Amino acid sequence: KNEVExxxxxxxxxxxEFITINCSYSxxxxxxxxxxQHPGGGIVSLFMLSSGKKKHGRLIxxxxxxxxxxxxxxxxxxxxxxxxxxxxxxxxxxxxxxxxFGTGTSxxxxx
Amino acid sequence: xxxxxxxxxxxxxxxxxxxxxxxVQDMDxxxxxxxxxxPGLGLRLIYFSYDVKMKEKGDIPEGYSxxxxxxxxxSLILESASTNQTSMYLCASSLWRGGVNTQYFGxxxxxxxx
Numbered sequence: 001k002n003e004v005e006x007x008x009x010x011x012x013x014x015x016x017e018f019i020t021i022n023c024s025y026s027x028x029x030x031x032x033x034x035x036x037q038h039p040g041g042g043i044v045s046l047f048m049l050s051s052g053k054k055k056h057g058r059l060i061x062x063x064x065x066x067x068x069x070x071x072x073x074x075x076x077x078x079x080x081x082x083x084x085x086x087x088x089x090x091x092x093x094x095x096x097x098x099x100x101f102g103t104g105t106s107x108x109x110x111x
Numbered sequence: 112x113x114x115x116x117x118x119x120x121x122x123x124x125x126x127x128x129x130x131x132x133x134x135v136q137d138m139d140x141x142x143x144x145x146x147x148x149x150p151g152l153g154l155r156l157i158y159f160s161y162d163v164k165m166k167e168k169g170d171i172p173e174g175y176s177x178x179x180x181x182x183x184x185x186s187l188i189l190e191s192a193s194t195n196q197t198s199m200y201l202c203a204s205s206l207w208r209g210g211v212n213t214q215y216f217g218x219x220x221x222x223x224x225x
Contacts, residue, residue: 044216088154098156098159099144104153
């Protein structure tokens with residue numbers, strides 16, 4: 001069973017397009033994370049959310065706790081946004097230290 | 112800044128060899144993790160450790176063991192490497208802060224077993 005589901009798996013966009021990546025989860029969480037992984041392997045954290053919405057530059061992340069759903073939006077996409085975007089959740093406190101990961105969305109932005 | 116380093120970026124080994132992957136973090140984190148990442152499967156937890164000399168099996172521990180003799184260092188051991196262990200291996204460390212657990216990842220080791 002997958003505690004975290006992401007869609008789409010692959011996404012190709014033209015430069016300048018608005019992009020949305022979706023994440024649904026099935027466990028009680030203390031936080032949801034959006035991670036970015038560029039070719040070469042390194043993973044960096046973009047956002048950590050427990051409610052509402054966060055914005056950083058052209059990236060916006062939202063979460064709906066009742067619906068157990070989060071979205072990552074990229075406005076005015078650029079080829080340097082090409083990467084794998086991973087949704088991850090941490091369980092509610094006192095239920096362990098584990099993270100659950102989605103399988104990732106591979107984004108390619110074409111000039 | 113938190114730094115998590117891994118001993119190698121790329122590694123090529125032969126079937127049957129014993130393989131050591133090392134991970135070091137410099138922020139005094141209690142929790143450390145080893146994952147493997149395969150296309151279409153995402154990150155899968157192999158083992159994690161929440162303290163020195165403590166370890167817990169993750170989702171796919173078969174064929175692997177770990178060692179945590181010092182707080183900053185978490186080693187993943189493939190006792191007898193097999194071709195199905197060809198993968199990207201990612202180490203992470205984490206801390207609880209404000210009721211939330213945040214993970215920091217190393218750069219990854221791409222292991223090829225021939």
